[in-house]
Amino acid sequence: MPDIDWNLAAWSGGRDWSGEGEAWSQPWGGSEAQWFGVLYPRLHRRLPAPAIMEIAPGFGRWTRFLLPQCTSFVGVDLSQTAIEACRDTFAAASHASFVCNDGLTLPPGGPLDLVFSFDSLVHAEFEVFEAYVPQILARLAPGGVAFLHHSNLAALDPAMDNPHHRARSVSAARLRHLVAISGGAVLVQEVIAWGEFPQHDCMTLFGRRDSFPASRPTLLDNPDSWREAWMIQQYQAPWNR
Numbered sequence: 001m002p003d004i005d006w007n008l009a010a011w012s013g014g015r016d017w018s019g020e021g022e023a024w025s026q027p028w029g030g031s032e033a034q035w036f037g038v039l040y041p042r043l044h045r046r047l048p049a050p051a052i053m054e055i056a057p058g059f060g061r062w063t064r065f066l067l068p069q070c071t072s073f074v075g076v077d078l079s080q081t082a083i084e085a086c087r088d089t090f091a092a093a094s095h096a097s098f099v100c101n102d103g104l105t106l107p108p109g110g111p112l113d114l115v116f117s118f119d120s121l122v123h124a125e126f127e128v129f130e131a132y133v134p135q136i137l138a139r140l141a142p143g144g145v146a147f148l149h150h151s152n153l154a155a156l157d158p159a160m161d162n163p164h165h166r167a168r169s170v171s172a173a174r175l176r177h178l179v180a181i182s183g184g185a186v187l188v189q190e191v192i193a194w195g196e197f198p199q200h201d202c203m204t205l206f207g208r209r210d211s212f213p214a215s216r217p218t219l220l221d222n223p224d225s226w227r228e229a230w231m232i233q234q235y236q237a238p239w240n241r
């Protein structure tokens with residue numbers, strides 16, 4: 001199971017970060033295509049956002065798209081290797097700071113307009129969300145939202161293969177319940193495929209209940225998300241650049 005020690009070992013020290021995670025965007029044709037084809041369409045109504053926190057930026061694959069969208073940015077990651085790389089890469093961004101944490105504790109601060117995490121907390125077990133969700137809600141500004149990409153494996157067959165090291169204790173339904181009992185409101189949950197596995201992951205958008213008193217969760221099942229990736233990739237052919 002990918003617990004905090006597993007994540008620390010996987011993403012620190014001797015980890016080969018050459019390419020800075022860009023290879024993970026290959027199914028979409030690169031991180032720029034994935035940002036503009038997948039993430040920005042889902043977030044554009046929330047952007048620009050004055051104060052952004054990114055949880056688990058790694059080497060900054062999404063940070064470079066988030067920084068121009070805010071006036072204050074904090075990236076928090078378990079891996080000192082990742083934090084040092086971000087400090088170096090984004091040294092010219094005077095509105096950005098990067099903090100190494102213990103995988104459970106967010107830095108003080110706020111109010112935050114957007115908390116963002118993609119392609120990281122899929123490896124985080126439920127205990128991490130039990131720690132982070134109340135802290136996120138406590139830091140969100142009125143009207144602010146969090147967008148977290150996480151595992152949905154707890155909803156699937158416990159015997160299924162897990163080559164992408166997803167957390168088996170997390171599902172869309174478990175996260176939705178956690179957000180609700182923590183004083184939040186889930187706005188949208190989109191269950192997505194990863195590779196050949198339908199319903200493998202989920203993206204959850206939520207805010208404070210007092211910011212969205214009348215909202216009801218929009219629950220989306222998107223088994224075609226990997227086909228969408230392929231479609232987006234077709235627009236990125238090298239001979240079209």
Ligand SMILES: C[S@@+](CC[C@H](N)C(=O)[O-])C[C@H]1O[C@@H](n2cnc3c(N)ncnc32)[C@H](O)[C@@H]1O
Pocket residue numbers: 004007011020021055056057058059060061062076077078079082101102103104118119120121123124128
């Ligand atoms: C697969 S990398 C992805 C990084 C980046 N989001 C990207 O898409 O390129 C996973 C990152 O999540 C971080 N991470 C894992 N669990 C974490 C936790 N509980 N809190 C903070 N960071 C965590 C790791 O240290 C690593 O930098």
